[in-house]
Amino acid sequence: MYATIMTKDLKAKHMVTFIMLSSKGDERHVWDSCDPKQITEALEKFEDLLKRGFSAFLVGVDGVKSKMLKSGDFNKEDVRQAEEILFIQPIAGG
Amino acid sequence: MTTTATPAFPSTYDGNTAVTDALSMSYNILGDRIFIQKATDGMCDSTASRWLRKHPHVERDRWLTFKSSSQIAVGQVTATRYDIVEMVKQKALRELPDIGLNASVQIESPLPLDSTTGALMQNVLNYINVRIEEEVFVGTDGTIKTRAGGSTYQLDNITWHNSNATTYVSNSAYYGQNTFLDPMTHHRLQHNAPDFLMGSRRSLMVLPGPEEKARALLRSMIGDGAFRRYLKDGFVSYKAKSGKVYQIPGQGMVTVWNHGKAEQKLCLVFQKSDMPPTDSVIMRLLILEHDEAEFIRLAKTWSAGSPERFKKCEVKPGRFLAALDAKKQGKILVA
Numbered sequence: 001m002y003a004t005i006m007t008k009d010l011k012a013k014h015m016v017t018f019i020m021l022s023s024k025g026d027e028r029h030v031w032d033s034c035d036p037k038q039i040t041e042a043l044e045k046f047e048d049l050l051k052r053g054f055s056a057f058l059v060g061v062d063g064v065k066s067k068m069l070k071s072g073d074f075n076k077e078d079v080r081q082a083e084e085i086l087f088i089q090p091i092a093g094g
Numbered sequence: 095m096t097t098t099a100t101p102a103f104p105s106t107y108d109g110n111t112a113v114t115d116a117l118s119m120s121y122n123i124l125g126d127r128i129f130i131q132k133a134t135d136g137m138c139d140s141t142a143s144r145w146l147r148k149h150p151h152v153e154r155d156r157w158l159t160f161k162s163s164s165q166i167a168v169g170q171v172t173a174t175r176y177d178i179v180e181m182v183k184q185k186a187l188r189e190l191p192d193i194g195l196n197a198s199v200q201i202e203s204p205l206p207l208d209s210t211t212g213a214l215m216q217n218v219l220n221y222i223n224v225r226i227e228e229e230v231f232v233g234t235d236g237t238i239k240t241r242a243g244g245s246t247y248q249l250d251n252i253t254w255h256n257s258n259a260t261t262y263v264s265n266s267a268y269y270g271q272n273t274f275l276d277p278m279t280h281h282r283l284q285h286n287a288p289d290f291l292m293g294s295r296r297s298l299m300v301l302p303g304p305e306e307k308a309r310a311l312l313r314s315m316i317g318d319g320a321f322r323r324y325l326k327d328g329f330v331s332y333k334a335k336s337g338k339v340y341q342i343p344g345q346g347m348v349t350v351w352n353h354g355k356a357e358q359k360l361c362l363v364f365q366k367s368d369m370p371p372t373d374s375v376i377m378r379l380l381i382l383e384h385d386e387a388e389f390i391r392l393a394k395t396w397s398a399g400s401p402e403r404f405k406k407c408e409v410k411p412g413r414f415l416a417a418l419d420a421k422k423q424g425k426i427l428v429a
Binding site (some may be wrong): 019036055 | 304313366383384394
């Protein structure tokens with residue numbers, strides 16, 4: 001599957017990584033923001049994680065501020081252009 | 095099954111760029127575990143040394159072996175190569191949890207890496223994914239060798255590009271053997287803040303995988319300088335818009351400082367209890383960055399401690415100091 005993707009124009013590809021913090025450190029899901037099928041899958045995953053109590057953040061790198069995402073934010077431009085979206089497990093005041 | 099002979103060694107090459115890029119890529123994947131094992135080419139060695147000087151926290155002679163030689167670490171770097179590198183990186187990240195720290199992957203990719211070559215590289219990687227044992231070498235002639243078993247696999251449908259401009263770049267990631275840790279040490283490493291690992295206890299830098307990954311993620315978020323401070327101090331400081339400084343430790347509560355005074359302690363944790371400590375730093379940092387008020391609302395608030403508490407801990411002069419004081423004041427201390 002991946003090999004098929006690679007035969008197309010490599011530069012045009014834009015890969016987005018979902019990073020889910022977990023007891024294993026993190027789990028990653030990489031998807032292509034130019035592929036409609038992968039976008040649909042990613043959208044389902046995004047909404048599913050939020051329903052399960054995860055919080056989603058656009059990751060700020062090297063000092064850039066992070067931004068929290070809510071249900072329905074998936075189609076926003078900055079999400080599509082993001083490199084990494086980080087999901088954190090449900091939290092509670094201790 | 096199609097294979098071609100290894101292309102001839104090019105007369106001109108840009109080894110500096112190849113080495114630097116390969117190092118950076120390996121560093122991105124494995125962080126501090128990178129190290130230069132051997133450079134048969136003087137130029138590659140000096141390039142690697144320069145790179146290491148810019149990354150002072152990378153330990154030399156530990157963990158990741160980066161091999162570079164004039165035979166493989168040369169290349170006319172093309173833009174598409176970065177796509178391959180990124181792909182390899184993602185692949186390695188996906189594989190790390192499965193292969194643990196006991197496997198090694200060596201990937202040699204022939205250049206120029208156009209899309210067809212990229213696809214072929216991916217075939218190789220897919221193959222590694224199922225075949226990976228202890229050490230796997232992907233040869234430029236389309237062979238895969240496992241060092242441990244001495245077996246050689248020949249891939250189907252592999253055709254390496256063999257033009258006059260073909261050169262090589264190599265990334266070799268060697269995952270050192272996982273040192274045995276007794277369950278108690280493992281537990282402590284898993285659940286303690288980074289300062290536990292500093293100073294003379296460098297030998298304990300063997301971190302459990304999850305904590306290692308969490309730290310790599312934190313470093314990419316806060317940058318190298320802040321990450322070094324985190325390793326040294328055991329906490330990340332964040333100055334909010336309100337002017338208050340939040341001290342976020344790997345373990346324990348967040349201390350809120352206002353004009354140099356500890357104001358309160360805030361406790362916000364994962365509902366799951368087995369998360370790596372650094373993941374909790376990431377979580378608290380992200381929420382704070384997003385919305386300070388939200389963080390305070392979610393967290394449970396505790397007092398930072400009353401000043402009376404510290405009065406009890408005043409240091410009383412010992413017998414010797416008391417005698418000195420008495421002497422200074424012209425008094426004689428009666429024993």
